[in-house]
Amino acid sequence: MMEVGQFEVRRRFELRYEQRFKCWLRKVDSELAFLPGPEGRSIDWIRDLYREHGELPASRFALLAFDRKARTTSGALKCVADAAGTATRLDIPTTPEFLPPSADLPMGNVAVAGSAIQSFDRQGVWAEVADAVQTYVADRHVTVWPLCRTHGLGLHAVVRGGEAIWWCNGWGHLDCAISPRTTQGKGRGGKWPQARPPEPGPAHR
Template sequence: MSEEVLTWMSEVHDEFGEISGDEFCELWTTRTFSMARSAFEVIQKSVFDETGKRVVGEEFCYVNYFRDPEFGPVGVVRFKSAEVSTPDWVEVLGVVAEGVQEFVMDYYVTVWPACSRHSFGLHVDYFDETAVWKCNGGPEGGHVVRALDPSADRSVVRSSTIDRPPV
C-alpha cells in the first residue's frame, strides 16, 4: 500500500479508534468514491482545455458506486469498465484517466491525448509516484510527456525527459 493510504488508515484509527470491518470498509469505499469524482473533474478539465470536447451527459456515466450483498460491506467503485479498488490518489487518477480516454476515443473518435513529437496516443503510466501520460515512441523506448494532474507536473518536469520545455 502507498504511504498516502497508510497515513489515511492511521488517521482513521486516531479519529475513531477500533472500528468494525464493516465501518472501515464503508470509509474506504466512501473515500475511493470521493477521490474518483475529484479525479474525474481534473481529467475532464484537461480534455476540455485541450480539445474543446465535453465529457458529460447521458452518453457517459462516469462513476458508479454500488454494494453487492454477496460481498458484505464493501462497496464497489467503477469508472467506465475499470474498478477503482484503493483510495490512493495516484491510482484513482490513472484509472479515471484511462476511462475518460476510452470515452473520448469511442464517442468523439478522437485520439486524446497525443504526443506532439511522435503523434502517438499517450498511455497512463506511473513515474516517481505520479500518474503520467507516457508516449511509447522514440529511440529510448518512450518518454513521459506530462503528469495527469497539472498540479503535479512541476515535479515530473524536473525528474524526467518531457515533450515540452520545463516550466
C-alpha cells in the same frame, strides 16, 4: 547510554506498531478481500487510515475507503474531463457512478464511463480516471486523446515513481503529469496534450 536506550525504545515501539498494523490488515482483508495483488499497488493510503483511526472494524474501514476513493475520483474526473473537453471540443461526462459497500460488494464500486476504478491510492485513482476518460473518447467519439506533443502518438496513463503521468510508450518518455500534486496536471509549457481524430487504419493508443 541514554541516547542508545531511547533509540532502542523507539525501535521496539515501531516494530510493535508495524506488527499490529499487519495483523489488523490481515484480519480486515480476510473479511473484505481487497488487498492489492502482486502488481504491487501502494498501500500507503491504508497506513494513513490506520494512523488516523486505529484498528477499525472491517465494515467501517470499507466505508472510509469507499468515501476516499469516491472523493478522489470525483476531483480527478472533473480535472481530466475538463482537459479532454478543451482539447477535443467534446462533451465529457463529469459524474462518476457510485455503488456503496454492501454484502455483494464489500468495498463498493466507483466507475467512470463504465470503467471500474480499482485503485484506492490517490495517484492510482488519477491514472485510472485518465485511462477511463481516454477510453470513453476513443470508443464513443473515435478520437485519439491525448497525443504526445513530441511524437504525435497516443499516450498511456500510468503511475511511475509514485506519480500519475501520461507516458509515451512509442519512445519511452514522460509527456506530462496527470494529477495536480506537483504540476497542476500540466506538462511542458503549462499545457495539456492535444487530440486528433484517428487516421484510417489502426489507431494508436
